[in-house]
Amino acid sequence: MPVDLPGLLSPRPHLLLTPGPTPLHPRAQEALGRELLGHMDPEVFALNREIQQDLRAMYGAAPGTFTALLAGTGSLGMEAGFANLVEPGDEVLVCVNGAFGARMAEMAARYGARVRQVAAPHGEAIRPEDVAAQLGGVSLVALVHGETSTGVLNPLGQIAKLVRESGALLTVDAVTTAGMEPFHMAEWGIDYVYTGAQKCLSAPPGVAPVAISDRALARQAARRTPTPLWYCDFSGLRDYWERQAYHHTVPVHLHYALHAALRAALEEGLPARRARVAALGRALLSALAPLGFTPYVPDPAARLPTVLALRLPPGLDDAATRQALRAREISITGGLGPTAGLIWRLGLMGEAARPAPYRRLLHELEDLLAAPGLCGRFDEALAPLPA
Amino acid sequence: MPVDLPGLLSPRPHLLLTPGPTPLHPRAQEALGRELLGHMDPEVFALNREIQQDLRAMYGAAPGTFTALLAGTGSLGMEAGFANLVEPGDEVLVCVNGAFGARMAEMAARYGARVRQVAAPHGEAIRPEDVAAQLGGVSLVALVHGETSTGVLNPLGQIAKLVRESGALLTVDAVTTAGMEPFHMAEWGIDYVYTGAQKCLSAPPGVAPVAISDRALARQAARRTPTPLWYCDFSGLRDYWERQAYHHTVPVHLHYALHAALRAALEEGLPARRARVAALGRALLSALAPLGFTPYVPDPAARLPTVLALRLPPGLDDAATRQALRAREISITGGLGPTAGLIWRLGLMGEAARPAPYRRLLHELEDLLAAPGLCGRFDEALAPLPA
Numbered sequence: 001m002p003v004d005l006p007g008l009l010s011p012r013p014h015l016l017l018t019p020g021p022t023p024l025h026p027r028a029q030e031a032l033g034r035e036l037l038g039h040m041d042p043e044v045f046a047l048n049r050e051i052q053q054d055l056r057a058m059y060g061a062a063p064g065t066f067t068a069l070l071a072g073t074g075s076l077g078m079e080a081g082f083a084n085l086v087e088p089g090d091e092v093l094v095c096v097n098g099a100f101g102a103r104m105a106e107m108a109a110r111y112g113a114r115v116r117q118v119a120a121p122h123g124e125a126i127r128p129e130d131v132a133a134q135l136g137g138v139s140l141v142a143l144v145h146g147e148t149s150t151g152v153l154n155p156l157g158q159i160a161k162l163v164r165e166s167g168a169l170l171t172v173d174a175v176t177t178a179g180m181e182p183f184h185m186a187e188w189g190i191d192y193v194y195t196g197a198q199k200c201l202s203a204p205p206g207v208a209p210v211a212i213s214d215r216a217l218a219r220q221a222a223r224r225t226p227t228p229l230w231y232c233d234f235s236g237l238r239d240y241w242e243r244q245a246y247h248h249t250v251p252v253h254l255h256y257a258l259h260a261a262l263r264a265a266l267e268e269g270l271p272a273r274r275a276r277v278a279a280l281g282r283a284l285l286s287a288l289a290p291l292g293f294t295p296y297v298p299d300p301a302a303r304l305p306t307v308l309a310l311r312l313p314p315g316l317d318d319a320a321t322r323q324a325l326r327a328r329e330i331s332i333t334g335g336l337g338p339t340a341g342l343i344w345r346l347g348l349m350g351e352a353a354r355p356a357p358y359r360r361l362l363h364e365l366e367d368l369l370a371a372p373g374l375c376g377r378f379d380e381a382l383a384p385l386p387a
Numbered sequence: 388m389p390v391d392l393p394g395l396l397s398p399r400p401h402l403l404l405t406p407g408p409t410p411l412h413p414r415a416q417e418a419l420g421r422e423l424l425g426h427m428d429p430e431v432f433a434l435n436r437e438i439q440q441d442l443r444a445m446y447g448a449a450p451g452t453f454t455a456l457l458a459g460t461g462s463l464g465m466e467a468g469f470a471n472l473v474e475p476g477d478e479v480l481v482c483v484n485g486a487f488g489a490r491m492a493e494m495a496a497r498y499g500a501r502v503r504q505v506a507a508p509h510g511e512a513i514r515p516e517d518v519a520a521q522l523g524g525v526s527l528v529a530l531v532h533g534e535t536s537t538g539v540l541n542p543l544g545q546i547a548k549l550v551r552e553s554g555a556l557l558t559v560d561a562v563t564t565a566g567m568e569p570f571h572m573a574e575w576g577i578d579y580v581y582t583g584a585q586k587c588l589s590a591p592p593g594v595a596p597v598a599i600s601d602r603a604l605a606r607q608a609a610r611r612t613p614t615p616l617w618y619c620d621f622s623g624l625r626d627y628w629e630r631q632a633y634h635h636t637v638p639v640h641l642h643y644a645l646h647a648a649l650r651a652a653l654e655e656g657l658p659a660r661r662a663r664v665a666a667l668g669r670a671l672l673s674a675l676a677p678l679g680f681t682p683y684v685p686d687p688a689a690r691l692p693t694v695l696a697l698r699l700p701p702g703l704d705d706a707a708t709r710q711a712l713r714a715r716e717i718s719i720t721g722g723l724g725p726t727a728g729l730i731w732r733l734g735l736m737g738e739a740a741r742p743a744p745y746r747r748l749l750h751e752l753e754d755l756l757a758a759p760g761l762c763g764r765f766d767e768a769l770a771p772l773p774a
Contacts, residue, residue: 014428016423016424021426033416036410036591038405072618073458073635074636075617075635076635079618103617110613110617229466229497229615230493230497246723250592251460253591253593
């Protein structure tokens, strides 16, 4: 008899409004029910080719750009970039304005890089001129597009241009942006980019979609020392994804689900996806502002649309409120590190970025915070958006 | 509309009789249909604790031994051992009698080890006396318990005793054994062991169950240099699995499914699982021997029960026969590297190790090889075993 796990089989679905994982796309959920095939079966290779093609579209990559799923979550995507593109002693410039930039610096150092940092205060974007000032002698630059930990959108296009002119490679964390925000790998000149399946695509966690430029592949092929991380060695990945040779077993069900969710995202189209994120963000702010919630990121241009970071009103008990929501089967997320207790982070990615789930959150908050009118303000602000 | 993928929705289930992945356990398949929760949700932590406890039972680990799922497939399990336990310049002894031993040597070298190899010809087991002769000055020994590529079972108990006496650590690949063959981590003194979910447990691929001894944790904690592989750093894994702190997102659905399959395996019990593997192996050999199939591994004591490696009869067209089986929705596997074209490898792990799937294979072979009586011989030899 299966073990009884509270919540797992609950009649009322648990609602994930966190910065990830996001609620599964129905087609991804359905795909998990498909029968298992082997990682070397022709149907799986056919599926992989479609995934590769769709990832090129999602990332705005040039035709023929190498794309793949890494068999791990987003952090493995981050790691694979440094493992393949850093050799001991390389000068690496890492932009740090939150927890994930800091993680990049940590990983680059572990692979032997001499790490320089360009910092910005939490809640502010990295300034392109600060990057420009540090590019001399740098072989690789690392930047988080959307800082999940603070809700900041960094000016990737501007920074990419500077990096490109310097001749350095650029690795980009698109974990909270790709599939929902504009991403132009080819136009911007990005060399390595990754995301997690469970963010903007609303697929189950466990695979990391990546795209790798020809320049990055050439850099890896010309290494003086082998890539330490065998599991994600670019040439090993190409053995499997381009030459259909065995490298390691891949998580086949997660390929099914990612394929289904990614195809759904491309069918909906980026303009429609951006429109619902923008409308929801505006409506949430309109609804919550009268209670004293304010945007954590002061500069509107630096606000990451997909992770709404809100400073809490004075007197609101962060832990108790989130715990009460949890008891009502809704998860939202607080701050991380220095912002713990200060902010909430509401995920507006993939299937979370729809009116119905947020209406359910506001309905509960109306009760918990004794705030009549919350849902009404939300619905009014949202009026133009279909359910 | 979902993309139409041949085979994925076929009315007749595809049968995986390869050395992995194995057919899903029905409870694992069911678990994939559960709703997604977050990696930091209390139900997921409760599930993780049960998984950790069940992994201790599966591996024969001492109470309190650290166990976890790595968020990747078995090769990541292999890699994490070397990434954490090797520092540049360390003397590492790797036992190589097939493709996976060779992969271990490759990985150890990438992390800076000075690698010594103890070799045995393909199809033969590593000899403990050869290991004993090489142990001087070695800090880590690596051994594959069951060599998937050749169907050889190495004498782990004897080798472990020698390694233990030498003071070196021992890392073991239990990919085709754990959950089906006896494994006594505590009694043998193993320091690091891993498997893949999709082998003996018949869970979906994408997580690698590991167990790590206190000695190995202490070795990692005392490193002169940080573990290069941040994603699987032992201390980072403990942050999540022991201290419930965020490290990286885990593949929650694969945790559900592994939990269900592992619990089912423990409920069935190792003696019953071994008995069905042994009976099936004997029956397959009885049925196929008259056609000229012979065991690839000459020494019966060195035959891996869970991967039956059979030398093909002269004149049998390996590729054409397997392709014809594939057209009938049955996958079996040929040799790898030097054994390609010479052998078949039949997986007798997890849900593959049952009479019904193999009866289906023999039924098709009876037709394809014009070999009347094949199924009859199989059924006769199997008579004592329930369906």
